[in-house]
Amino acid sequence: MPELPEVETVRRDLEHALVGRRIIEVRLHGARTVRRHDPAELVASSKGRTVTGARRRGKYLLVDTDDGGALVIHLRMSGQLRLHSPADPAAAHTHAWFDLDDGHQLRFVDPRTFGELVWVPSGANDRRTPELARLGVDPLRDPPDERRLRELLGSRRLPLKGALLRQDLVAGIGNIYSDEIAFAARLRHDHRTDALTRRQLAALSEAMAQVIADAVAHRGSSLSDAQYVDLFGRPGGFQHHHQVYGRAGQPCPCCRRPLVRAAFAQRSTVGCRHCQR
């Protein structure tokens, strides 16, 4: 599932593939892809524009254009952006096509249709995407130190995993990386944030920065369902470095006792009951 490392990998690919390119044709298919405004506006506004940048905020991608507008993309659970030759057959559940002036075609594919595209006109700021204004610190660009984490978490009565998943506190962490970060910090997923000591917050700070940076260096995690691949269809490599996610029943990398699955907020969580406190 695309979380920060996967979205950042796609962003870097997009930056290389799109910046300086002109969008010469746009096609949309399906009613759910553009749902915050008239889809025709996205087509009319992005067509003819030249891409000037590719940014990421949390798990959101922002493709900037030369008129100051931006195409905002969220992949949610199963969304993919892929670069193709126009002659390539379309994958099932392809919902958007962008023809570029270098002969390539950017496609948006999303079986579960949770993902979406939003056109944000120049000067519109966050009116159409108000959640962007509420995003918390970025653990890749601006990893929070112990002091910052204390400000963010210390006054809240949240289970650690719940806090890590809150996009308005730290932006970009999902189910995979929250488990990996909690394990790397040797903290239980249900450890109350207001009970974390300075030493534990320092461990959390280091774990967060390290796990996210490593995952980005490995171009993200691709699970067996292959829902995440990069712009060119290549899987990431960080799944081979997962310590706990998807490894319930297997030995803890630290103490060799079996890793345990727990339910947390309708989500599965894996960890070591012995090593994580």
Add this chain to the structure above:
DNA sequence: CGATCTACCTGATGGC
């Protein structure tokens, strides 16, 4: 404030 539940959706998987 925080916890819990629901909705959105398809595909993979497991049990029978």
Add this chain to the structure above:
DNA sequence: TGCCATCAGGTAGATC
């Protein structure tokens, strides 16, 4: 082999 139930999970919103 087929059918059904379950699970996977990012986010918003409702409700307690």
